Amino acid sequence: MKRFAFLISFILGFPELLMAEMVPRNDFSTYTEDANSKVGFSKDYFSFSFFYGGSLGPPSGSFIDAEKDYDHNLLNRIQMGEVKRNIVGMPAISTYDRPIYQSTGLYGIELESGWTDYIGYGFTFQGQSVQAVRQRVQKQIHFALNEDVTTLPKDVQVYSDISALTFLSAHLLPKHKFDPYIKLKAGISFPTSDNIHANSRDDYFARNSAMTNGRAYSWGIGIGANYHANSKYFYMVEFYKQSTRIYSDQFTGRILNTFYLQLGVGIRLALNN
Known part of the structure; x- marks a missing residue:
C-alpha cells in the first residue's frame, strides 16, 4: 500500500519536478545571450587602451625639407671650399652627404x-x-676662427612632441568581436628640439640651436580594427597618418607628416545595459 501511494505521488509530482529543472536552463541561456551581446562596440561602450606605433616610412613635409636644405647647403659649402678646415685642421671633406631622418615611434593612451x-x-x-x-x-676658436665640419655623422634628435587630441570614430560592425573603424583626430601639440635650423646656414651669433616657444596644431586619420577577445579585453591594429603644423620663434608654419602602424591592447570599463 505504501509503495502504491509513493508511486502515485511520484507520478503527480514529476511534471513539477521537470519544470523546476527546466527553469535554470532557460536562465542560463538568457545569461549566455546577454553576455555575448556585451562584446564589441555600442552606444554604452567606454574603454581605456595604450598603444605603440612603428614608423612605416621617413617623415616628410616642409619641416624635414628645411632641415635637408641645410644639409644640402652644407655639402655645397664644403665642396666650394668655404668651410676651410675640419676639427683636426685638415681640408674639410664630406664624409656623409646623405643624411637620414627617421621617426622613432609613436606611443600613447586613449579613452x-x-x-x-x-x-x-x-x-x-x-x-x-x-x-x-x-x-x-x-x-x-682655433685655426683663426675657421668653421669646422664634424668628421663623422652624429645621431641627434631634431624633433619631439607631446599631443592632446580629440577624435570621432565610425565603427562599421557594432556588437561584433571583429570591430573595424575609422578615426578622425585633431588637437594641439607641444614640440621641442635641440637641433633645428631657422634657415639653410648656421647663425653663429645665436649660440642656442634649440626651438623656443614651440607650439603646434595636429590632425590625423586612422584606419584599423579592434578584436574583442571577450567582453572585457580587446586588441587593436591601426594605420595612422598625422600632420603637425609647427610654429616657433625660429620659423612659422612648417609641416611634419608621419605615418605609423600601431598595435595596442585595451580594457573595456563599461558594458551594455
Missing part, C-alpha cells in the same frame, strides 16, 4: 566612449620624435 552604436568619440594623449644622422658645421 573612447560610444555616442551611438556606430559613432564614438574620445581623447588621445601621445608622443613622437624624429632622429637624424647627419654632419653639421660648428664654430671653433
